[in-house]
Amino acid sequence: MSRSAERIVSLLWLLLEAGATGRTKAEIFSYLYDHLDTSTAAKQRQFSRDKEVLTTIGVPVEWDQDLNTDGTYRIDGDRLYLPDLSLTEDEVLALHQARALWMKTPIEDAIHTALARITASRPTTPPVVGAQLEMSHRLLTDLVTAAREQTPVKFRYRTAGSEAIVQRHVRPWAILMAHQQWYMVGWDFDRHDERLFKLSRIESKTITPLSADAISVASNASMRPADFDIEAIRQRLYLQQPQTDAYVWLRHNTPSSLRVRAQAIEQRNGWELLHLTYQDALKTAASVASLTTLAQVDQKRSPELAELVADILAIVRDAHVGASPLTVPKLQKVARTRRRTRDKDVIARRLGLVAVVNQHGGTMPRADLRQRFGIDDTTLTEDLQAMQFWGMPETDFAGRQFEIDPLADPVQIANAELLAQPWQLSAPEALGLISGLSAVPTIPGISQRQRAAARTLETKLRNAIEAVAPQVGSPDPIVHPDLSLGKDDEIAEILHRAAQEQQVVSMSYYSESSGTIGTRAIEPLKLLYAGGHGYVRAWCRSTESVRTFRLDRIGAASVTAERFEPTAHQAVDDALTPMTDSESLTVVVHATHRYRDVIGAYHPFATAVASDGSIFARLAFRNRSTLMELLTTHAGQVVVLEPDTTRSEIWEATNRAVNARYESTR
Secondary structure, three states: OHHHHHHHHHHHHHHHHHHHHOEEHHHHHHHHOOOOOOOHHHHHHHHHHHHHHHHHOOOOEEEEOOOOOOOEEEEOHHHHEOOOOOOOHHHHHHHHHHHHOOOOOOOHHHHHHHHHHHOOOOOOOOOOEEEEOOOOOOOHHHHHHHHHHOOOEEEEEEOOOOOOEEEEEEEEEEEEEEOOEEEEEEEEOOOOEEEEEEHHHEOOOOOEEOOHHHHOOOOOOOOOOOOOOHHHHHHHHOOOOOOEEEEEEEEOOOOOHHHHHOEEEEEEOOEEEEEEEEOOHHHHHHHHHOOHHHEEEOOOOOHHHHHHHHHHHHHHHHHOOOOOOOOOOOOEEOOOOOOOOOHHHHHHHHHHHHHHHHHOOOEEOHHHHHHHHOOOHHHHHHHHHHHOOOEOOOOOOOOOEOEEOOOOOOEEEEOOOOOOOOEOOOHHHHHHHHHHHHHHHHOOOOOHHHHHHHHHHHHHHHHHHOOOOHHHHOOOOOEEOOOOOHHHHHHHHHHHHHHHHOEEEEEEEEEOOOOEEEEEEEEEEEEEEEOOEEEEEEEEOOOOEEEEEEHHHEEEEEEEEEEOOHHHOOOOOOOOOOOOOOOOEEEEEEEOHHHHHHHHOOOOOEEEEOOOOOEEEEEEEOOHHHHHHHHHHOOOOEEEEEOHHHHHHHHHHHHHHHHHOOOOOO
């Protein structure tokens, strides 16, 4: 990519230096393309691709037709640079929170670069929220673009109620999030109506635009309606359930997350009666069922919950009778490779480095650059090494290249003054930041002042890019994220505010590894969202280490008067992975196509996808109780196939629990 990037930047510099006069195609070719050992047609294609890269990263390359020549190319200076946004401190913080929405996605690199340019002259403010929302779906970016432009597309889709894959023809209207899963809503040409599609059920590797002939009949009816209401659609996905009392008997000293928010109201014959409240009946029943014979719902006080637990146990039991009838195919090892950054994103980042350093007088500490762009020192060095050859074409403009020492600290860049201020946002950058800002008000613990800052900054950004990307600048949102956690929002609010104010939190916590509930004093550093759960990354004073705590295992939390210094603790990777070791329980499971999304959250070692869309996976669990939670939460849909001893243990435990339902626990 280095030679290609060098040529693209040389094209940028040629046009920047020419100013309003511009350069003819003949001039550009004499400097950059005539010496290439390719055909005239190939040179023309390369020139077109290079212009497209500049356009996609936000540089407005214009062409003025000239009857006597091939025309003149120039960069519109009025549209090149971002206007002064006059950011407030709260708006800068909102920008960083907006960036956090796109962790581990193809949009992340573009957002880092855009954010670094926008805040080039401002101190950095690391966010205390991060979202790892299963958004790295390969088609997310393409579908967002299609929704923004309302471009009809076709793709292969597997519905929840059928194993068959069908071709769907859709005009996307918007992308929304519910339960930390992404959906697309749009007009279905096959069903002649509005439909909702879960992104993870799209089987195509790419989406294909539909021809005009395919949509001519329903072209007008398929456009997004003027009264389109995304909240009405979201409510269909959120089933509002009333809060219900539950009474559950647990054997004395049985470790369970049920205890963390329950009250023990009675003890009898080695059993404890817990009183708790719930809204999600299936989730609560699955938690009780996972304990098999160590827990029973009080049938007189909670008959509906007792019946649901019995049904779940019977389903899991029957799914593990004897040897599995399924044959496990050859499993392919899951590669833990780092997502590859696209060439244009690398070019944008490196040009962003130039703009940011120029904003600081041509010199800037390496640590500040790394933090602003979210890169390590090796990547920064690679960038600076490649940029040594950038600038004007060397063969015609000797000495007009960048002057950089790639190992120096601070970093100094000379001969790069043509990019003296941040350039305009590209459509993906703008859309990513605007979408992220729309998610900020949904973050538990966000103050009214921060909500207001997110709204005002969203308006500023829309106005700033209206000239270069009018579809993105439209007040009609295309992407609708949501970071709320339902019942865990109250805990999240406490932890978020404590992280912002750098205050120590005292909390009760259920430890899955020890099976006990204890009190912890933590210094909350960051809230993270992944796999449908909320987490807090914090310095644990008990273990004197950085730990990750799941929010639904926190019983109570309160902010203390004691403050802490967050920079005293070494930064850690935001990726959330399960903790397993050589003594972990390893099994092979099978999940039906409807529930195969669940498996990804358990970080399988090896997988195989069957022709019906179901998945086989080798997973590791710290203990059997964690495995049982998976099986009872998705009863009959996720089943252990190997080893036989584990299948047998699961059958025996659930069978005893089913039979014990009819016996007294007192």
